[in-house]
Amino acid sequence: MSIAMLGLRGVRKSYGTNRVVCGVDLELTSGECFGLLGPNGAGKTTTLRLALGLTDPDAGEIRLMGHAVPRQAREARLHVGVVPQTDNLDPDFTVFENLLVYGRYFGLRDSEIETRIPPLLEFAGLEARADARIQTLSGGMKRRLSLARALVNDPALIFLDEPTTGLDPQARHLIWERLKRLVAGGKTILLTTHFMDEAERLCHRLAVMDRGHIIAEGSPQQLIVRHIEPQVVKIYGDGALAWAQQHGRKLCERCEQAGETIFCYTHDGDRVLTTLDGREELRYLHRRANLEDVFLKLTGRDLRD
Amino acid sequence: MRAQHLTPPRVSKRFVQVWKRNFLVWRKLAITSMLGNLADPMLYMLGLGFGLGSLLPEVNGIPYITFLAAGTVCYSTMNSATFEALYSAFSRLHVQKTWDAILNTPMSLDDIVLAEALWAASKSLLSGLAILVIIWVLGLSHSPFTLWIIPLTVLIGLTFGSLGLVMTALAPSYDFFLYYFTLVITPMVLLCGVFFPVAQLPPLLQNVSAVLPLTHAIDLARPLVTGRAPHWAWLHVLVLASYAAGGFYVALVLTRRRLLT
Numbered sequence: 001m002s003i004a005m006l007g008l009r010g011v012r013k014s015y016g017t018n019r020v021v022c023g024v025d026l027e028l029t030s031g032e033c034f035g036l037l038g039p040n041g042a043g044k045t046t047t048l049r050l051a052l053g054l055t056d057p058d059a060g061e062i063r064l065m066g067h068a069v070p071r072q073a074r075e076a077r078l079h080v081g082v083v084p085q086t087d088n089l090d091p092d093f094t095v096f097e098n099l100l101v102y103g104r105y106f107g108l109r110d111s112e113i114e115t116r117i118p119p120l121l122e123f124a125g126l127e128a129r130a131d132a133r134i135q136t137l138s139g140g141m142k143r144r145l146s147l148a149r150a151l152v153n154d155p156a157l158i159f160l161d162e163p164t165t166g167l168d169p170q171a172r173h174l175i176w177e178r179l180k181r182l183v184a185g186g187k188t189i190l191l192t193t194h195f196m197d198e199a200e201r202l203c204h205r206l207a208v209m210d211r212g213h214i215i216a217e218g219s220p221q222q223l224i225v226r227h228i229e230p231q232v233v234k235i236y237g238d239g240a241l242a243w244a245q246q247h248g249r250k251l252c253e254r255c256e257q258a259g260e261t262i263f264c265y266t267h268d269g270d271r272v273l274t275t276l277d278g279r280e281e282l283r284y285l286h287r288r289a290n291l292e293d294v295f296l297k298l299t300g301r302d303l304r305d
Numbered sequence: 306m307r308a309q310h311l312t313p314p315r316v317s318k319r320f321v322q323v324w325k326r327n328f329l330v331w332r333k334l335a336i337t338s339m340l341g342n343l344a345d346p347m348l349y350m351l352g353l354g355f356g357l358g359s360l361l362p363e364v365n366g367i368p369y370i371t372f373l374a375a376g377t378v379c380y381s382t383m384n385s386a387t388f389e390a391l392y393s394a395f396s397r398l399h400v401q402k403t404w405d406a407i408l409n410t411p412m413s414l415d416d417i418v419l420a421e422a423l424w425a426a427s428k429s430l431l432s433g434l435a436i437l438v439i440i441w442v443l444g445l446s447h448s449p450f451t452l453w454i455i456p457l458t459v460l461i462g463l464t465f466g467s468l469g470l471v472m473t474a475l476a477p478s479y480d481f482f483l484y485y486f487t488l489v490i491t492p493m494v495l496l497c498g499v500f501f502p503v504a505q506l507p508p509l510l511q512n513v514s515a516v517l518p519l520t521h522a523i524d525l526a527r528p529l530v531t532g533r534a535p536h537w538a539w540l541h542v543l544v545l546a547s548y549a550a551g552g553f554y555v556a557l558v559l560t561r562r563r564l565l566t
Contacts, residue, residue, distance in 0.1 A: 015566070052409065054409075054565060074412075077410060078411045082409035084402075084405065088406040092401075093330070101325075104322040104325065105322050106410055107322075107411065
């Protein structure tokens with residue numbers, strides 16, 4: 001049975017004349033991993049803050065864990081875990097104390113928290129580091145501890161704001177593996193990211209957000225099928241631009257230029273490839289369309305700051 | 306400023322956990338922290354008390370060191386709360402983002418600001434107690450009235466803790482606090498009767514002194530050290546409590562504006 005864990009309806013938020021969230025609707029049901037994608041400044045973090053009741057919406061309705069937010073945000077947050085975008089672990093405490101003190105904020109008894117800590121440390125791969133100071137942990141360890149801290153109240157729903165930004169590939173894979181384990185264990189996850197492989201790997205459902213609006217929603221496969229041609233030929237090297245002028249627009253449905261590279265979006269990649277045969281100066285890659293192609297099509301290739 | 310930032314404080318019992326967090330950190334460094342609390346006011350009190358005191362045998366009918374002791378209790382409790390509410394609270398708010406982490410739990414910002422004000426008052430209580438012990442040990446006063454100084458240090462701590470939290474809510478960086486020391490704390494130390502009676506000041510400065518909270522704290526502490534009940538005690542308490550309550554509310558509104566928009 002699916003239960004609504006989070007629902008946003010027509011939620012708006014402006015700062016002065018800057019409209020950050022412009023009528024967002026979202027619905028999360030239990031057991032799913034939902035990804036909120038968008039370029040920097042799309043309104044993802046503000047949407048999370050609104051959902052947690054940390055800032056009041058200008059309009060719209062928010063329900064979190066069955067409670068009206070922001071009015072009953074405290075009650076709702078009892079059952080939610082949050083991994084923030086930048087680690088804010090307590091540098092004055094050890095790993096163990098971080099978990100203990102954070103558990104107290106949820107009104108848990110010390111004895112209860114102390115029985116929860118060993119499995120959390122094991123989950124985070126930090127069993128041997130219980131008494132380590134935060135400054136001695138690597139970036140990946142800190143993220144894992146942030147994740148363990150978010151689980152100290154045994155939440156049904158976990159918010160992760162860009163959980164793997166700034167991590168090396170090894171650390172990133174470890175976080176992904178842990179998040180999959182959480183979903184397999186019945187937790188519901190809402191994560192924001194701008195890593196498409198992360199979204200494609202982890203999320204059952206995605207929403208693409210840009211300039212405060214949700215512009216597309218669906219499973220990763222649905223988004224790819226719905227919004228983009230199935231194949232991509234990426235061409236670069238001297239003469240790529242000339243080739244695009246001559247053949248590009250005739251051979252494929254959509255032909256885009258990014259710097260010195262040409263992207264051909266098509267249903268029939270072979271037609272494109274035949275014109276590239278024997279052109280030694282051109283290098284190319286033929287692949288299936290992925291989520292990144294969808295994302296760039298929907299949000300454009302312009303740099304966002 | 307949005308209307309929801311102006312609503313009255315709404316706190317829960319959970320604020321105790323934030324106070325306990327600060328206590329746990331303090332406990333790790335308790336000995337060095339206590340020495341710091343003691344060394345500075347001790348040096349002032351003993352150095353000036355004996356040094357200047359030998360030149361001025363009596364002030365207002367009491368030995369100078371006894372006169373100074375009452376001022377030092379208030380001045381040092383003011384300083385403890387001020388440093389805690391400025392530098393330490395700002396570290397937690399801005400540098401370590403500890404408050405952000407706490408806000409993701411069922412705690413509210415009102416709980417956090419209340420806990421910080423009470424924690425600053427707790428630091429005041431500690432340094433006030435330390436000076437009080439010295440007063441007793443040196444035999445500067447044996448009056449049971451000095452026991453009233455204990456709750457007074459908490460009230461002074463709440464007053465200056467709350468005022469400090471106002472500055473913390475506004476501060477872009479640590480440097481900002483220098484203005485507060487120059488414009489508020491230093492005048493307080495020099496105009497409120499810590500080192501000499503306010504009556505020695507020209508009338509204009511006496512009027513300024515009359516509205517400053519430290520004056521009212523010292524007007525309570527000095528008679529207590531000499532074993533008398535203060536005149537107009539309720540008025541002085543009311544002034545300090547008003548500064549504490551007003552400061553707390555303004556600090557809360559400004560912190561909400563800073564963190565919850």
